[in-house]
Amino acid sequence: MLWEWWERYRRLLVGIGALFFLGSSVWLYHSSQGSAQEEWPLTPISGIEKEALDTAIRAEEPKQETLEAEPPPPILVDVKGKVKKPGLYSFQAGMRVADAxxxxGGTLPDADLEQINLAQPLLDGAAVVIPSKSDTEPQTLNQAVPGQLIPSSSDPADQGSGGTININTATAAELMSLPGIGEAKAQAILQYRTEKQGFRSPEDIKLISGIGDKMYERLKDRIRIR
Structure with missing residues (x-):
């Protein structure tokens, strides 16, 4: 009897079983997809989280040290002569006599600016002396005396043959015997050669303020460096 029932309803039962199997498979597939989405939800990154992430990435990047050039130290210059407020002033490197x-405070009425070089650069430890119109031997910018002096000699033999004077060893009195060299210029020569450890050539005397090409023409046959 059971066999007859099976033979009669076999196709129906097989169809029902196939539908059940297919339905179960579809249900299991969708269930697995839903659970996966619940486990790994995709949420947008907030602004704070993005900033923290960027900071972490930058921290991992190699750091580059930036080397900033330090500004040069200020220079001290003694400004005196025919100025309204003489004294010791601080300047930045590269400034000029005009800045000093x-x-x-500017010059006094009797100051003679025609005798000085306003564009001359200032040097640390130097003295800027503004002459008066009655001063025939102006002294504009003198080098500071650092301490150790180059020995000078008053030995007549040091003047050499022909009456030439060694400007690297001459005294102030010997320098003042040269044409156009007064006390101010003689002192400037002494201070310059001390700062620079001597003149390298006779023509270097033109580096002294107030000694130009015309005066050098008068001096060149009277001076030497050895």
Whole structure:
């Protein structure tokens, strides 16, 4: 009897079983997809989280040290002579005699600016002396005396043959015997050669303020460096 029932309803039962199997498979597939999405939800990154992430990435990047050039130290210059406020002033490197005069309040009415070089660069430890119109031997910018002096000699033999004077060893009195060299210029020569450890050539005397090409023409046959 059971066999007859099976023979009669076999196709129906097989169809029902196939539908059940297919339905179960579809249900299991969708269930697995839903659970996966619940486990790994995709949420957008907030602004704070993005900033923290960027900071972490930058921290991992190699750091580059930036080397900033330090500004040069200021220089000290003694400004005196025919200025309104003589004294010791601080300047930035590269400033000029004109800046020193301006810092000292400007010149007095009897100052003679025709005798000085306003564009001359300032040097640390130097003295800027503004001459008066009655001063025939102006001294604009003198080198500071650092301490150790180059020995000078008053030995007449040091003047050499022909009456030439060694400007690297001559005294102030010997320098003042040269044409156009007064006390101010003689002192400037002494201070310059001390700062620079001597003149390298006779023509270097033109580096002294107030000694130009015309005066050098008068001096060149009277001076030497050895």
């Amino acid at each position: 005069i301006r810092q000292a």
